[in-house]
Amino acid sequence: MSATDIARLAGVGRAAVSNWRRRHPDFPQPVGGTPISPVFALPEVETWLRDQGKLRELPVEEWAWQQLRAEAGDDLQLGGVLAAAGDALVKEHAGETIPGPSAAPSAALSPGSGAAEAVADLAAEWGASPAFEFLLGRYWEAQGRRASATPPDVAAVMAALAGDAATVLDPACGTGELLVAAAENGAARRLLGQDADSGTTALATVRLALRHDDAAIRTGDSLRADGFPDVLADAVLCDPPFHVRTWGHEELTADPRWEYGLPPRLEPELAWVQHALAHVAPGGRAVVLMPAVVAGRRSGRRIRAQLLRTGALRAVIALSAAQHVWVLQRPEGGTPATLLMIDDADQETIVSTWETYRNDPEHDEPGVSRAVPIIDLLDEDVDLTPAPHLSATGSERTAERFLETHDRLATLLERLGGLLPAVRPSADQEGSPSVLVAELARIGYLAIHQAPLRRDQEEVTGDGQPLLTAEDVIEGRPASARATPADGRWIATRAGDIVIAAAAHRFAARVVEGDGALLGPQLTLLRVDPERLDPYFLAGVLGSSANARTSTVQTTGTTGRVDIRRARMPRLPIEEQRRYGVAFRRMAEFESALRSTVALGEEMARLLADGTADGTLVPAPGEVPVHWPSI
Incomplete structure (x- = not known):
């Protein structure tokens, strides 16, 4: 263990x-x-x-x-x-x-x-x-x-795109993630899988035997020793081992599966795509998880072009900058005039867009998806990366949004000066005696809580309660993640708590304004007795350079661990702490307003560029040219 x-x-x-x-x-x-x-x-x-x-x-x-x-x-x-x-x-x-x-x-x-x-x-x-x-x-x-499996959300998307297929084949099944997803998300009655690793096929066999009546898993390399040579499935789902470069290029040169062209030696992805198509019944679908680079490599452009010309490739979906999903179909009848391209990772959006496209071959949702004419793709590069082929987002509200942002920014700039805290140099340069946070915890002035370790957080999901992350605390923003607490290790924050985070060269201590968010990975929480300690005063002092140095232990190049017990705070009466607390609270509000100012400024710059490009914004009369400083 x-x-x-x-x-x-x-x-x-x-x-x-x-x-x-x-x-x-x-x-x-x-x-x-x-x-x-x-x-x-x-x-x-x-x-x-x-x-x-x-x-x-x-x-x-x-x-x-x-x-x-x-x-x-x-x-x-x-x-x-x-x-x-x-x-x-x-x-x-x-x-x-x-x-x-x-x-x-x-x-x-x-x-x-x-x-x-x-x-x-x-x-x-x-x-x-x-x-x-x-x-x-x-x-x-x-x-x-040492090993990896298809993520459940990706498997669910691929199974949904396959539709209600009665027979589903996965020629690189691993431990059966895609076949399980097909059984859960569709009407699959027969599940077939193959994998080169005997250990994973043993696990897949057990997994499917426990949940499905008709499943067959075989061991062997599907490209070299096809375990289902005569099977034509209604759907083929595949997340192949693309990192394996010795896939059999030399011995498989004359293989009849290469209907769309001989796969280049360093492009096993296109061998797996054609293997999947060879096992699809007429009208059936193949859904293959692909590295994004395959969409534009010059060595594979002839095969990509042939897949387009024959109508075998029906959709390319960019799940991320690194992963695409290709939806293919065994051609029957006429050749489609368009290819669906989607740049979105949301399952509901992907599936609904695919269904819409099947009834609307001219589909176009600017910035998200588009039915791209195949003739436009058959150039010298045959680049199938979705983003460059999508329509630009609508410009009808660019001018209106620019004016709204302009007004919000002007109001915020007027407010900034009034947020600065009113402080002055102290006549007493010696300062006050200090006390360790560890001592404050020992005498009961505060309690220290540590979040569960990151590796212990299997409960984190896409829904559930708001979860504060270290980045949320450092950036001074609300909880951006969610989790479903499964046991008593989780800590729910309360108004007045202090949450503390550390990252490379950054340290932050913030006072929680509302109840209910869970304490996320790498965070420390201080729960103070408000009759003895002012939380805004304590959070402000903890953020000092000296306390950041003594309290942060660097663990990697980007993250740190907080040992807040080593920090110190001045010993002051509660009334004096509260006076300082007001100043620290105003400073926190100033920082927040300053971040909003930067964000609005960046938004204005983008809208100005968009409005100039589409002709919806023009300079005001009498605008004086600005002499830009040299860089």
């Missing part, structure tokens, strides 16, 4: 485990891993935590995961042990006594072992499929950079 696993076991942060290792000579020694990421023996850790009184009652899911990891011994064997555990679940689920689907050959899980019993207990409480999904999620987390 890793240090993160120990932290979960004890219900603490990972930093606490590091402290235990330094402070306690009897803490268990690593049994493997690396100096940076050591692993420990579960029985030894349990014994030590129990002796120290730090072992808590674990939820059934955490216990099952720890037992599985202990059974595996190291993370390289973890996939096989998980497949064997899933194999047992499939047998029990189906009431079989015959061997299960296809656990990794080297895997073994004794029926009476602690891991087998823990997984069985989890399945009894959660159900077999949800139990396996949880353990598979933890498996991916443990693999880190």
